[in-house]
Amino acid sequence: MKSFLAKISLFIIIGAFLHSCNTIKYVKDDELLLMENDLMVNGETSSDPDALSQMYQKPNTRFLSLPIRLHVYNLAEKNPDSTFQAWLNQNPKRPGRLKNKLSEKQVRELGNYKVGFNNWLRKTGEAPVVIDEKKTKKTTKRLKAYYQNKGFFNAKAKYEIVPLEKPNRANINYSVETGKPYFLDSLYVTIKSPDLDSIYNLHKDKSFLKQGKQYNTSDFYNERERLTVLFRNSGIYNFQLNSIKPTVGIDSVRTDSATGDYKMPILLKINNLNERQNDSIIEKEYKVHRIKKVNIYTDYTFANSRSKYVDSVTYEDFTIYSNDKLRFRPKAITDAIFIHAGDVYKDQDRTLTYKHISNLRTFKYPNIQYEYVNDSLTDLVTNIYLQPRKKFSLGFDIDITHSNIQDYGFSFSTSLISRNVFRGAETLEIAARGTLGASKDVADSEDQFFNISEIGADIRLNFPRFFFPFNTDKIIPKYMLPTTVLSLGTSVQQNIGLDRQTFTGFIRYNWRPSKKNTFNLELFNLQFIRNLNTSNYFNVYTSSYDRLNSVALSSNYVGTDESLNIESGQPDQFIDDVIFNNFAVTDGELSTVLSVAQRQFRLTQxxxxxxxxxxxxxxxxxxxxxNTFFQFRTELELAGNFLSAIASVANLEKDSRGNYKLFGVPYTQYVKTEFDYIKHWELSGKQDVLAFRTFFGIAIPYGNSDNIPFARSYFGGGSNDNRAWSAYQLGPGRSASVLDFNEANLKLTSNIEYRFDLFGSFKGALFADAGNIWNVFDDIEDEDRKFNGLESLKDIALGTGFGIRYDFSFFVLRFDVGFKTYDPAYELGNRWFKDYNFGNAVYNIGINYPF
Known part of the structure; x- marks a missing residue:
């Protein structure tokens, strides 16, 4: 408690020191430091962020009410070079002593360092915001214009500079009287082109300009954009935005006798196309254009642009050309084309074609051009020029990685890509990878820094369509970007003890129904995990060894001064002797031995x-x-059902527990589902964000399984979870993390984080993380670990803390400090702030934001 009070006192002292710093160090006697901007609208305080953003000058940024960046700026000196020289020459003997001790060059570098550090302070800090009355007047004009654009044409704005009691400081009070708003009255539409008039009338109900709506300038901009997009996606190939001329009848304003509101008529005029021909302007009527023909050039380059195409194919309504023998099956290309002969012209078809051709990963960015057919004014020929990528490409990657288990990692990978493997724009990728990582090794007291390594290889085949026995175009149209991935891989990992070899294979289907929605379906995912060093179990899971050894000592299985010898296999022999009644123990000791044996079996199988x-x-x-958005992810996974359906028919053998085996290994059977919701709110200032996340996941074993494999279970703690606990050190439930790697099959967690600018590329964060893991519907009998309905929610852990981040533009380096605020490991009534201090804090280093 004394230590805690000492730290709090230190923060108070530091805060008081910063508060007492001279904030007006660089403010002249005839200048005023801007402290606050206040906005009054019709006599009431306004916090409208759009209105406040109109101000040219804003007070210095603050953190916890302190202008930290201003204080950093004030640490800099005006003339650091002359100050250094003055200090150097203050003592006549000082230059000589420094040159003898360092060198003349090093003395100069010392001066340069001081200048450089001074410049860094100025760049990192923030100069004092001194009130500039010219900018204040400009702000007043902008405020007036802002409210006029909202329909308050009679708005008036003024300002007042209010000096404060402290010298050289002042606030600016802005006040706006809006007057009555103006509303839209009748809307008159004049369209010269009959084709445009027909299109407009079909969609006029979606107009931003409606009778009775309060005037807003943005509605007029939005309506022009809406109509331009509408016309260009309805066949008007050459439509131009400047043809739309909305006019406000400001001179024809009438006053509503019932309400007293001001109402004004609106004229929306859409002119014909004005086109320059020689020295004159010709007016042309807008007409609907149609696609007459689509040409595809599959191997276009600037070098062969004038060459004669030697191969051509007509497929459906497309003509495909090639300078050499056509290397692609026509359907592979045309499936990515959304422009068809006979269709009306649409900008969106052109955009979709760009997107889908790029998604083939076989061509560089395409070039799509339109030209008129002979002298026609409405018929278009579409020419699509494709430039193939190289058949083979070799890539190398080096990445820095971080995870909840791996503190630091370096991954190296190389991949060979072969394109158009079966002439259908398929991509074959063969990759090899290696990882060298560092993690705290619970089994090694000497703990080498790099103690995780992995080497693996994958072969992956990508199809730019669904690879399926029947046609799925009617279920999932090609505009949804359907793709298929077939993958096989293997890896050998030397981890923090048991080591393992993994074989994986899957068939995955991906599609995007819209810009914001994505589906992934793994029709079949096979994973075989083989543990290579199971004899090292009790070296890795020391908590299991300690529990077993305590029973062996208390039951006199070994001498009182001895322990179970791991190297000779004594722990395993002791378990066998107890289970098979070769050695008698008490009921409580038997329960402990069975618990250890169960966990060993589960984690080594x-x-x-x-x-x-x-x-x-x-x-x-x-x-x-x-910065204001939300993200929702849900997942459903079913394992083992197909194997269970054929187990009896295929006459699969069973193990000693009665579970079916395939290739000598009991297959896993479970259902798993997850829900993950993330919401971000942009607060005052573009860089201030409030981020929230909540997650729920459960995996239920059944049939051939009594528990969930370690690789599919949940854990709590870590840099992307509850940051007040290390990874695998939270839960399950109130069990006080008695195991080395605590995991369970149910997880509930929520996080909230306030992110803000500090100075320069440094960002700050305040966060609260709540959640836990539990066992449910499995073979765990410990009540402290089990989820027992709503009463278990009192075992949700709470961690709070702060973080510092540095933004490198392409990634963010993150450092978070988490404090155990509510710890369910303690008894009820004694859980709050039990270990709330820096000594028991958890320090997390991460890459990018946690959510």
Whole structure:
């Protein structure tokens, strides 16, 4: 408690020091430091973020009410070079002593370092925001214009600079009187082109300009954009935005006798196309265009652009050309083309074609051009120029990785890609990889830094369509970007003790019904995990050894001064002697031995998992700068059902527990489902974000299994989970993490994090993580680990803390400190702030944001 109070006192002292720093160090006597901007609208305080964003000057950024970046800036000196020289010459003997101790060059470098550090302080910090009355007047004009654009044409705005009691500091009070708003009255539409008029009338119910709606300038911009997109996707190939001329009848405003509101008529005029021919402007009527023909050039380059094409094929309504013998099956290319002869012209068909051709990974970005047929004014020929990528490509990658188990990792991979393998734009990828990682080894007290290594190889075949026995176009149309991936892989891993070899194979189907929705279906996923070093179990899982050894000592199985010898196999022999009644123990000791034996069997047995899985992801994020969005992911996985269906028919053998075996290994059977929801809110300032996540997952064993394989189970803690606990050190339930690697088959967790700018590329975060794992519907009998309905929710752990991040643009390096705020390992009534101190904090290093 004393240590905790000392740390709090230190923070208070530091805070007081920063608060007392001279914030007006670089503010002149006749200048005022801007402290606050206040906006009053019609006599009431306004927090409208759009209105506040109109201000040219904003106060210095603050963190916990302190202008930290301003203080950093104030640490810099105005003339660091002259200051250094003054310090150097302050003592006549100092230059000589420094040159004798260092060198003349090093003394100069010392001065350069001071200048460089000073520049860094200025760049990292933030100069004081001094009130500029010219900018204040410009802000007032912008505020007036902002409200006029919202329909308050009679808005008036003014400002007042209010000096504060502290010298050289002031607030600016802006006040706006909006007056009554103006509303849209009748909408008159004049369209010269009959084709445009027909298209407009079919979709006029979606107009942004509606009678009775309050005037808003953005509605006029939105309506012009809507109509332009509508016309260009309805056959008007040459439609131009500037043909749309909305006009506000400001001189014809009338006052509603019932409400007193101002109402004004709107004229929407859509002119014909004005086209320059020689020195004159010719007016042309807009007409619907149709595609007459589609030509595809499969091996176009600038070098052969004037060459004669030696091979051509007509397939459906496409003509495909090639300078050499055509290397592609026509359907492989035409399936990616959404422009068809006879269709009306649509911008969206052109965009879809660009997207799907790029998705083939066989061609560089295509070039799609349109030209008129002879003298026709409405018939178009589409020419699609494709430039193939090289048949083979070799790639090398080096990555820095981080996970909840692996603290640091370096992965090296190489891949050979062969394109158009079966002349259908298929891609074959053969890859080899290796990983060298560092993790705390619970089995090795000396603990070498790099103690994880893995080497593996994969072969993957990608089809730009569904590889299926029957045609699926009616179920999943080609605009959904259907793809198929066939993969086989193997790896050998030397991990933190048991080591393992893994064989995997799967058939995966991917498709995107819309820009924001994605589906993944693994029709068949086979994974075989073979543990290579099971004899090392008690070296790795030391908690199991300690529990077993305590029973052996108390029951006098070994001498009082001895322990079970792992190298000679004594722990395994002791378990056998107890289970087969060769050595008598008490009922409590028998329970402990059986528990250890069960966990050893589970974690050392080989696993055969034959599963099917479907995953759905919805992401509402519009672009990389969108900080207000949500993401929802759900997944359903079924394992072992097909093998169970054929087990008796195929006469599969059983093990000693009565479970069916395939290739000598009991296959796993379970159902697993997950729900993951993430929501981000952009707060004041583009870089301030409130992020929230909640996750629920459960895996239920049945049939051929009594528990979930370690590889498919859940764990708590780690840099992407509850950061106040290390990975695998939280739960299950209130069991106090008695095992080395704690895992279970049910997980519930929620996280909330406030992210904000500090200075420069440094970001900060405050977070709270809540959640736990439990055992349910499996063979675990320990009540402390089991989920028992709503009463188990009191065992949800809470961790809070803060983080510092550095943004490298292409990735974010993250450092988080988590404190155990509510720890279910303690008895009820004694769980809050039990280990809430830096000594028991968990320090996490991660790459990119946790969610």
């Amino acid at each position: 080989d696993n055969l998992i034959a599963a099917s899985k479907i995953n759905f992801l919805h992401n509402s994020k519009e672009n990389i700068s969108d």
